[in-house]
Amino acid sequence: MPSPGTERDGRIFRHRLSTRLWHWINAVAVIVLLMSGLTISNAHPRLYWGHYGANFDAAWLTLPRFPGWATIPTGYNLALAREWHFAFAWVFAFGLLFFMLRALMNGHFRRDIALGVKDVAPSHLWQDVKRHLRLNFETPGGGYNLLQKITYSLVLFVLLPLLILTGLTLSPGMNAVLPWLIDLFGGRQSARSIHFICAGGMALFIAVHLVLVVLAGPINEVRSMITGWFRVKGEQS
């Protein structure tokens, strides 16, 4: 097994097996969670802040009814949507745990994701934004560019953990086990709102991620997430 950064015949080994495995398992889990979550949203599409919130209380946001093609299952069936959601929540949570432990152990976080204070200086950020606008996503070493590192850090260390913690806070059974979670988020209905906001953030991430994969060369990008090998520019496939 080559180590990341290894170059051979104009190709660079980019993603370890654990990363590739988690990427695809997590992709399936997140999509199922989002789509079954839309069915759950349809059950009561109003969002509140605080401990309580029901029809007679003021909602800060009322979501539209999501159409059948976007939901799991396609017809309204809350009981079945909950089954999908809870089954894939296990895949999602333990997948993330497995990936995080592996990434800590094999240095993936430190080498590829970690950001220094100097990295996020405004001048660096501006340079990277300009490169993105020119659709130039390559970095000299073949690693992630700055905006990529910031985005992956936000998703890995903010959005995904928040989704798990706010999801647990929605459970009255878990409230009895971990009552501090209710206080952390300021109430069950606040936790539900944050859960929805983070889910929206994930949907946005997926959309931008897919657009950038297409712009950066979909075959090379998708192949590198399957085989691990990324073709370096100049040797287009």
Added chain:
Amino acid sequence: MILTRRNLLLTAGAGLVTGCDTLGQNPTFREVLKLGEKGNFAIQRSLQQRSALAREFDRTQISPIFRVNGTHVPAGEAYAQHTAEKFVNWRLRVEGLVNRPLAVSPAQLQQMPKRTQITRHDCVEGWSAIGEWTGAPLKLLLDAAGLKPQARYLVFHCADRMGTGEMYYESIDLIDALHPQTILAWALNGQALSVGHGAPVRLRVERQLGYKHAKYVERIEAVADLTTIRGGKGGYWEDGSGYQWYAGI
């Protein structure tokens, strides 16, 4: 059909979505999905101390309006008669696998030691309402009736019929039945329980979702096994719509 890229994408998209529906209807896959729910039950029960309490709030946190859900007024002359008589002839029976079957009037229930708790009611649909409930701990009633050793679940038979015409019922295990916050409530926010909220008596089982909190309770039956009761899944929503029996999440 001519295979254009557009058609291909549409077919693939539709296939993905209907594929999930097909999977969701497959009994084997359904069993796999249910592992998530079973895992939740197992892990929550193993993490929860038996008497770990649901959060209790103070009076300032009570919902201005506690919405009525499910049955608003039970249909039928029998219940109307009880309402007219202010429930003096209502009897809450405790029977099944007990040594001393009981029949308790609302007045007797109210004379028992009471517990008052301000708790959050969470509907499976997602909303929450906070109210102050007063009632008799279920444990006291069970102690009086004397559970037989074979008893493992309590079934709550109710006086209301739901949309499908079936009588409402629910069930809980002994861990929840003996929990200090599990009460047979007869008051909400200091007032006698209204018809909409389940007069004269409803169950409060605070570590689970709203549909477990049976209203208009007439009969509590101690049983060894839920599969022989009604549809066999332990409750109206469980039998009719596939809702999870353990509603701790």
